[in-house]
Structures are given as C-alpha cells and as structure tokens.
Amino acid sequence: GAVVSQHPSRVICKSGTxxxxxxxxxxxxxxxxxxxxxxxxxxxxxxxxxxxxxKATYEQGVEKDKFLINHASLTLSTxxxxxxxxxxxxxxxxxxxxxxxxKETQYFGPGTRLLVx
Amino acid sequence: xxxxxxxxxxxxxxxxxVNITCSHNNIATNDYITWYQQFPSQGPRFIIQxxxxxxxxxxxxxxxxxxxxxxxLSLPRVSLSDTAVYYCLVGDSARGSTLGRLYFGRGTQLTxxx
Numbered sequence: 001g002a003v004v005s006q007h008p009s010r011v012i013c014k015s016g017t018x019x020x021x022x023x024x025x026x027x028x029x030x031x032x033x034x035x036x037x038x039x040x041x042x043x044x045x046x047x048x049x050x051x052x053x054x055k056a057t058y059e060q061g062v063e064k065d066k067f068l069i070n071h072a073s074l075t076l077s078t079x080x081x082x083x084x085x086x087x088x089x090x091x092x093x094x095x096x097x098x099x100x101x102x103k104e105t106q107y108f109g110p111g112t113r114l115l116v117x
Numbered sequence: 118x119x120x121x122x123x124x125x126x127x128x129x130x131x132x133x134x135v136n137i138t139c140s141h142n143n144i145a146t147n148d149y150i151t152w153y154q155q156f157p158s159q160g161p162r163f164i165i166q167x168x169x170x171x172x173x174x175x176x177x178x179x180x181x182x183x184x185x186x187x188x189x190l191s192l193p194r195v196s197l198s199d200t201a202v203y204y205c206l207v208g209d210s211a212r213g214s215t216l217g218r219l220y221f222g223r224g225t226q227l228t229x230x231x
Binding site: 004006034036043044045046049091093094095105106107108109110111113 | 151153158159160161162163166204218219220221222224
C-alpha cells in the first residue's frame with residue numbers, strides 16, 4: 001500500500017515552546033490529509049482536515065491557533081503545536097487520502113510521540 | 118456520521134479463526150466500511166474495505182449483509198502477531214467527496230494466546 005511518513009518520530013520539548021510535525025505522502029499525491037491525536041489506551045481523535053492550498057478545517061473543540069496546520073504541497077502537511085504544555089503530550093498521527101485509488105483509502109503515518117516537560 | 122459499536126475485547130488462540138462484528142445501524146448510502154489494525158505506538162494499518170456482500174484479500178475477509186447495518190471482519194488462523202486493536206469505521210468515501218473524515222470508535226482489543 002501507499003506510504004505516509006512522519007517526522008520526527010518522537011520529540012521532547014519544554015513547556016511554552018512550539019513543535020512542528022511533518023507528514024509526507026511518499027508515493028502518491030494527497031490533496032487532503034488528516035491529523036489525529038491519541039492518548040494512552042484511547043482511540044484516535046480527529047483534530048483537523050488539512051487541505052492543500054486552503055485553510056484547514058478543525059473539529060469542534062480543537063483550537064486552530066494552538067494547532068497550526070499548513071498544507072503547502074500535494075505531499076506535505078505540517079502540524080505545529082504552539083506554546084506547548086504538558087497536557088499537549090500525546091501521540092499525533094496523520095493520514096493522507098489517496099484519490100487515485102480505485103476505492104478511496106486513507107493511509108496513516110507511523111505517528112509522532114510528543115512529550116512536553 | 119455513522120456511529121459504530123464493537124466489542125471492547127476478544128481473546129483467541131493461535132491458529133483459530135477470529136470474527137469481529139461491528140454494528141453501524143445508521144450507515145448512509147455513500148458510506149464504505151473500512152477496518153484498520155493498530156499496534157501500540159504505531160499508526161493504524163489498513164486491513165480491508167467493502168461496501169456490500171463479501172470482500173476478501175490476502176489477510177482478511179469482510180462480510181456485509183444486505184442491510185449493511187453490520188459487518189464482520191474475519192481473520193483466518195490468527196497468530197500471536199495479530200494481537201492488536203481493530204477499528205471498524207464507516208464514512209463517506211465516495212470519490213470526489215469533500216469529506217472523507219474518519220471518526221474512530223473504541224475499537225476491539227484482540228489478544229491471541231499461544
């Protein structure tokens with residue numbers, strides 16, 4: 001299947017700093033990518049839809065100024081956690097939508113573990 | 118968006134067939150049914166997708182009755198490495214749809230014992 005990568009795989013930062021996470025579709029173009037957050041022993045929670053060339057669409061309760069999303073190209077979306085705090089510590093996962101597939105399928109990245117001290 | 122209901126956990130032994138059923142009573146006409154597998158600290162991995170009847174690939178089968186209000190993921194002859202959380206999702210996956218958002222339920226923790 002298609003491959004989606006994330007960078008970094010894990011990051012530790014101090015409270016108050018900003019952290020950028022990259023999501024790349026390696027062998028297909030993705031006009032739409034999605035960002036999820038997952039706390040331990042919990043399910044994935046959809047945070048926002050990242051649209052190439054336009055503003056992201058955020059789910060209810062997700063602060064757009066806190067989680068900045070940029071989708072500058074057909075293969076790259078970035079999520080920036082601004083002024084991170086310990087409660088932002090989580091597992092962040094992106095997915096990319098392969099529109100060229102016979103059936104629409106989303107492929108997920110390996111995730112980024114964020115720890116805010 | 119259709120809500121799904123799955124068993125929270127299931128146990129099996131190596132070599133057995135495992136069937137995980139998912140209920141989605143409010144599934145819409147455009148919705149596909151997709152199953153993902155997730156190991157700890159990894160992103161979900163696509164297993165299988167279907168719209169109706171039966172779909173089979175190299176790792177699983179998906180059975181969907183005519184009313185589409187439920188679906189069953191069948192894993193033949195499971196091994197220890199199949200221990201994971203399995204998510205059933207329904208969503209508007211029609212080509213050209215501007216949606217495509219997937220909302221994960223709690224999933225089913227499958228534990229395979231030796």
